[in-house]
Amino acid sequence: MIREGDRPTESTVLIEGFAGRYNVLRNGKRQITALHVPGDFTDLHSFLLKTMDHSVLAITPCTIGMVPHETLHDIFENHPHLARLLAVSLAVDAAIHRHWMVAVGRRSALEHAAHLLCALFVRLQVVGLTEGYRFRLPLTQAELGDTLGLSAVHVNRVVQDLRKENLITWRGEMVTIEDWPRLQQLADFDPTFLSLQNEPR
Amino acid sequence: MIREGDRPTESTVLIEGFAGRYNVLRNGKRQITALHVPGDFTDLHSFLLKTMDHSVLAITPCTIGMVPHETLHDIFENHPHLARLLAVSLAVDAAIHRHWMVAVGRRSALEHAAHLLCALFVRLQVVGLTEGYRFRLPLTQAELGDTLGLSAVHVNRVVQDLRKENLITWRGEMVTIEDWPRLQQLADFDPTFLSLQNEPR
C-alpha cells in the first residue's frame, strides 16, 4: 500500500480488511510494528511527518478511504474538535506501540502471543468484528512471528501450547478464545491502554 | 513524576534533566518505553487519553514546566498551527516507539545498544546537549537494560564489546562516540524517523 520513503499526499483509513505497518532491516529481517483493523487510520502521521519511515502492507484485500492532506489541514484549521480526535488517534497509536514494546522486551513468547490475541480481540470487538469469542485472524504463522519478534517455528510451538492449554482454537483464519479470563491472566492483559472508555474528549 | 493510573490535569514539558516512561509487569520486570531529553513533552497524551497507562521517572533531577490541560484545550480551539505542532510531537513519539520496537524485536543486543546510542546522540545534538561526539548519559547499566529489554549483566558485556571495538568510550556519565560512521553502520541507523528535517508543517 505504501513504501518506506514515500511522501504521500493523502492519508488512508482502513475500511475493510487487515493491514499492518512494518520495517525491513538490512539483514532481511522484518518487524511488523502495528496491525490495523477496520476503522483505523493507517498513516495519519504521513500528513504530519511527510516522509514514511515504514511501509504499509495489506494483509488481506482491503478497501480503504483516502483523505487528502489538504482536508486534514483544513480540519486542523477549522474543526478543532475533529483535530482533537485525530490527535487522540495518534496518542492511542503510540500507547499501543508502548505496550507492544513492553511485550517484546519483557514477556515470554507465550505471554506475548497471548497478549497480542487479547488486544486484537478487544479492538475487533469494538468495531463489531467478533462473534462471541470468535474472530478472523488472517495472519500466517510467519507473519505472526514478524509481529511478535519470533521465528515462525517458535510461533508454531507457542500456538500449540495455547491450544494444549485449551486457551484458544485456531483453524484456518478463525480464532476462538476458549477461556478469556485465563488468557487475559496469562497475558497480564489490562485493556486500559486502548482507551476505549467513553471519556469526555 | 507520574504514576500509572493517575489522571493528571496538566501535562509536563521537560526543561532540564533526563526522564523516562516505563511499565512494570506483574513479575516485577520493568520496561522503559521512552527516554526524554530536554524539550520533550513527557506526557502530552495525558491530555488526550486521561488516564496514564504508564509511569514517568525522573532519571536525573529534572526541572519541568507544567501546562494545564485547559491551556492545551485552548490551543486546540484557537491556535491551529500550534495544535498541529503538538500533533507532530505525538507522531514523532510514535515513530520513535516503532523504531525502538524494531530494535527490540529484530536486532541483536549489540546492534540494539548501538542503535539507541545513535538515536540519543542525534536527539541531544538537536537540543545542543553534545560537545562534539560527547554527551551525558546518566543511566545505570541496569536502567539501560530495562530500556533495551536486556539483563544488566548482558548490557555490561555489550558495552564492553562496543568499547573493545573502539566505537565508544563511556566513563561515569559521559559517553563519547569514537567512530560515528562505524557505529551508525553497526546499528543500521537511519535518522529519517526522527523527523528532524526542516519541513514545512
Added chain:
DNA sequence: CGTGTACTTGATCGTCTTCAAGAGCGGTGG
C-alpha cells in the same frame, strides 16, 4: 573507614533460533 551501589567476571542454564525434512492442502496445467 565502612557501607552501599554500580560495575565486572565466570559458569551454567533455558529460551528461542536455525537448519532440515516431511505432511497437508489448494491451485494450476497437462
Added chain:
DNA sequence: CCACCGCTCTTGAAGACGATCAAGTACACG
C-alpha cells in the same frame, strides 16, 4: 482427472544468544 508445485504448518535436533546465579572489584559517600 490427476500430477505437480508452492505455501503453510509441523516436528526434530543442534546450537546460539542472552538470562540467571554467584562472587568479586571499584568507587562514592557518610
